[in-house]
Amino acid sequence: MLLTAEIVPGLVAQGASARAHVDVPPKFKVGDKVRARNLNPTSHTRLPGYVRGREGVIEFDYGVFEFPDTHARVFEGVPEKPQHCYRVRFTAREVWGPTAHPVDTLRVDLFDDYLDPA
């Protein structure tokens, strides 16, 4: 399809949500303690290195989204794997150790496949 100037305003205003409208059960619920897995794939991932192995708490379930790690590889024939994405709360001290500020925290949006129960 040729992208023309006439298409642009509608395309920009519409966007393309990565929400997946499929029924996938969540692995975790709000309040659950979780630990980010120590995964280091050579392909695309959205799991930031600094939370790998760190413990956090599920604060919110955003619902089901396409999983970026597999979505980035559909052209290689990797199947999609839509799953829940959560807002996970980490304390700065859990991530950075005792020199971090005692009241500061981080929120990181993490998918089911990045997490284990803690």
Added chain:
Amino acid sequence: MPTHADRKEPEAALRVRALESLLAEKGLIDPKAMDAMVDLYENRIGPRNGARVVAKAWVDPAYRQRLLDDATAAIRELGFSGLQGEDMVVVENTDSVHNMIVCTLCSCYPWPTLGLPPVWYKSAPYRARVVADPRGVLHEFGVDVPDDKEVRVWDTTAELRYLVLPQRPAGTEHMDEAQLAALVTRDSMIGTGVVRTNGAPA
């Protein structure tokens, strides 16, 4: 003598031109579509949109609540929607929490309300340091957060896009929505700034 930094810009421009002509030759884009896209993000979509959202939330408590409950829908009420704002979350600064936004993996940013991200937002130093030393970064932006106030850093690496609802400054009770919107800065909606009244000390 040209430095490495001097050469960087022309190289990037050359690469963009090569990509654009390839896309056109392959029949994927009409060059006029590129012009339309650039015009939208240079002239129409930017942080003034976000400022309108913030000002409305300050004067309209019901709107503020809708914004915190379902930011995507509340922002769409003002006509802002689309690319990189499909699934929005608004986080509110309070007397006890200062929020700030980063994408440590790339440059994810809420385009419909803030436009395209500033260069520093995409830079490796900001992305690396804001999660590890948010107070140090804030200090460099001229913001010092008291020790008993939580600094909450949101790493927007998945599909949600975030906008900070800054605190309304004191002494603005007489101002209307348009006057308030004029006070709201881009950085205050990223969380690297706070909203100040004109003439107030920085």
